[in-house]
Amino acid sequence: MTIEERLIAGVQEAVKALYGLEATAQQVQLQKTRDEFEGHLTVVVFPFVKAARKSPEMVGEEIGKYLVEHVSDVVARYNVVKGFLNLVISDAPWIALLGKVNADEKFGFVPVTEKSPLVMIEYSSPNTNKPLHLGHVRNNLLGSALARIVEANGNRVVKTNIVNDRGIHICKSMLAWLKWGNGETPESSGKKGDHLIGDYYVAFDKHYRAECDTLAAQYVAEGMDAEAAKEKAKQEAPLIKEAHEMLVKWEQGDPEVRALWKKMNEWVYAGFDETYKMMGVSFDKIYYESDTYLEGKEKVMEGLEKGLFYRREDGSVWADLTAEGLDEKLLLRNDGTSVYMTQDIGTAKLRFQDFPIDKMIYVVGNEQNYHFQVLSILLDKLGFKWGKDLVHFSYGMVELPNGKMKSREGTVVDADDLMDAMIADAYEASKERVKQTEMPEEEAREVARKVGLGALKYFILKVDARKNMLFNPEESIDFNGNTGPFIQYTYARIASILRKAKEQGIEIPEQPSSDISISTKETELIQKLNQFGAAVRQAGTDYSPSGICNYCYELTKEFNQFYHDFTILGEQDEALKQFRLSLAKAVAKVVSLGMGLLGIEMPERM
Numbered sequence: 303m304t305i306e307e308r309l310i311a312g313v314q315e316a317v318k319a320l321y322g323l324e325a326t327a328q329q330v331q332l333q334k335t336r337d338e339f340e341g342h343l344t345v346v347v348f349p350f351v352k353a354a355r356k357s358p359e360m361v362g363e364e365i366g367k368y369l370v371e372h373v374s375d376v377v378a379r380y381n382v383v384k385g386f387l388n389l390v391i392s393d394a395p396w397i398a399l400l401g402k403v404n405a406d407e408k409f410g411f412v413p414v415t416e417k418s419p420l421v422m423i424e425y426s427s428p429n430t431n432k433p434l435h436l437g438h439v440r441n442n443l444l445g446s447a448l449a450r451i452v453e454a455n456g457n458r459v460v461k462t463n464i465v466n467d468r469g470i471h472i473c474k475s476m477l478a479w480l481k482w483g484n485g486e487t488p489e490s491s492g493k494k495g496d497h498l499i500g501d502y503y504v505a506f507d508k509h510y511r512a513e514c515d516t517l518a519a520q521y522v523a524e525g526m527d528a529e530a531a532k533e534k535a536k537q538e539a540p541l542i543k544e545a546h547e548m549l550v551k552w553e554q555g556d557p558e559v560r561a562l563w564k565k566m567n568e569w570v571y572a573g574f575d576e577t578y579k580m581m582g583v584s585f586d587k588i589y590y591e592s593d594t595y596l597e598g599k600e601k602v603m604e605g606l607e608k609g610l611f612y613r614r615e616d617g618s619v620w621a622d623l624t625a626e627g628l629d630e631k632l633l634l635r636n637d638g639t640s641v642y643m644t645q646d647i648g649t650a651k652l653r654f655q656d657f658p659i660d661k662m663i664y665v666v667g668n669e670q671n672y673h674f675q676v677l678s679i680l681l682d683k684l685g686f687k688w689g690k691d692l693v694h695f696s697y698g699m700v701e702l703p704n705g706k707m708k709s710r711e712g713t714v715v716d717a718d719d720l721m722d723a724m725i726a727d728a729y730e731a732s733k734e735r736v737k738q739t740e741m742p743e744e745e746a747r748e749v750a751r752k753v754g755l756g757a758l759k760y761f762i763l764k765v766d767a768r769k770n771m772l773f774n775p776e777e778s779i780d781f782n783g784n785t786g787p788f789i790q791y792t793y794a795r796i797a798s799i800l801r802k803a804k805e806q807g808i809e810i811p812e813q814p815s816s817d818i819s820i821s822t823k824e825t826e827l828i829q830k831l832n833q834f835g836a837a838v839r840q841a842g843t844d845y846s847p848s849g850i851c852n853y854c855y856e857l858t859k860e861f862n863q864f865y866h867d868f869t870i871l872g873e874q875d876e877a878l879k880q881f882r883l884s885l886a887k888a889v890a891k892v893v894s895l896g897m898g899l900l901g902i903e904m905p906e907r908m
């Protein structure tokens with residue numbers, strides 16, 4: 303039985319013996335004692351006051367006295383503040399609890415079995431016409447952290463990605479490459495494939511805009527008003543017409559266009575793979591829009607036959623969602639081509655064929671809130687059992703402070719550039735320390751990678767996902783404060799203590815002897831360790847990686863306070879020294895489990 307269970311049973315017994323009251327376990331409310339009072343756990347006595355016909359203070363006194371007498375191995379002393387009975391737990395149960403934390407490799411995680419619910423989490427979902435940017439970084443970090451958290455809560459998780467590999471955007475890059483590329487390849491240019499394609503997308507845009515300007519000026523000269531001229535130029539510019547022709551050829555399966563499309567997409571995927579690898583994210587199953595959009599059409603036609611959707615006179619197909627308080631939604635254009643929503647219906651169909659999905663989570667920016675509201679209703683109508691309760695994990699924008707790291711195009715921040723810069727900054731910042739510790743160059747580089755990326759990941763994940771945010775590289779890498787490197791540094795410090803203990807031949811017991819007397823700081827640290835499971839549960843129900851950040855930060859702070867006040871290796875009492883080493887080791891383990899959920903690696907030295 304845990305300490306909490308012992309106390310709850312004790313209180314049940316007490317009110318039975320004292321007041322003849324049969325209380326359920328739920329009626330016994332246990333809370334962590336507030337900082338300003340002495341104690342670890344607090345019993346709320348109000349639920350028993352009526353049966354006792356005594357003042358809350360009196361009831362608290364009586365239950366407290368009973369517990370000290372009857373659960374004496376757990377309850378050392380008590381005090382009563384109003385209707386709250388604050389309990390001080392004796393040392394032995396805490397030390398036993400530390401042993402439990404140590405014994406469990408995956409402390410705080412719920413094991414996954416073949417019968418566990420299957421949760422599919424979609425994240426990343428890039429388009430293949432340009433490299434990943436800062437927005438994708440937030441998406442990938444949130445999605446992969448969420449996947450680990452959901453798994454740690456006892457679910458089977460399938461990480462998925464839907465790649466938007468077809469459409470006008472990729473035709474633009476293809477066309478620009480044909481026109482101005484001179485056969486350039488990633489090899490010949492030394493560029494990553496996704497960057498290469500991104501550059502042609504930008505080139506298309508540049509030439510297209512020039513065409514638009516010339517055309518619009520011509521229309522104005524012919525007497526058209528400026529706004530109308532601009533709109534018409536956008537439609538009539540030869541480049542965009544050519545891109546559209548290319549898309550039609552693609553749809554028709556034109557071998558040349560398809561071959562070029564395939565080649566250029568391969569370049570992009572090779573580039574994405576490098577970025578994903580550096581970021582530490584991966585997928586179990588990747589879907590491609592080129593495969594799913596046709597499935598979507600089929601599904602929509604099925605819905606049309608069943609009368610779920612309707613056809614307009616011009617031949618287009620629509621869903622009428624006015625009864626649901628939404629509007630009418632286009633599903634197939636009058637030329638039979640599909641729209642974004644159709645693709646998502648098709649993807650859902652394939653996913654459901656491939657996996658027995660119990661829950662579907664889409665990690666997509668909040669600019670698509672309406673899209674997912676509609677998708678949920680449509681999937682439900684079409685008979686997907688998880689459609690109604692699909693989760694759109696919606697997150698806000700992320701930006702850099704002005705002037706920091708403008709990318710090639712001068713607008714978005716490139717994911718590769720950002721990660722490189724973070725690692726370079728971490729390396730710079732570590733130079734002095736590295737000299738002192740005589741760390742080999744190779745290790746210093748590896749540590750800089752962990753710290754630079756840790757700074758980036760932690761800073762982004764600690765913010766409530768729904769909020770817009772500013773990523774501040776300098777602040778993120780600061781060793782003091784609520785940052786990844788602060789937590790990593792504490793971990794490395796513990797690792798160093800444990801190494802020294804080993805050098806001195808000290809065995810660190812999994813279960814330290816309870817023949818010692820420990821301080822409040824120490825019991826509180828064990829109590830904090832013990833709360834890790836609850837933090838993981840909470841993060842799982844709230845879908846909140848930031849909750850894990852918070853927990854790791856608090857645990858780290860508490861350890862640092864302890865380390866500031868007490869010596870570990872310098873302790874003269876052998877048993878106490880072993881206990882503290884064991885405690886430090888448990889903190890290191892739990893902190894690395896927590897940070898591991900966030901995808902942050904811990905350096906053994908820093």
Ligand code: ARG
Binds near residue numbers: 424428429464664
């Ligand atoms: N590729 C899309 C975009 O860039 C995001 C796809 C999100 N996922 C989805 N199932 N619709 O906007």
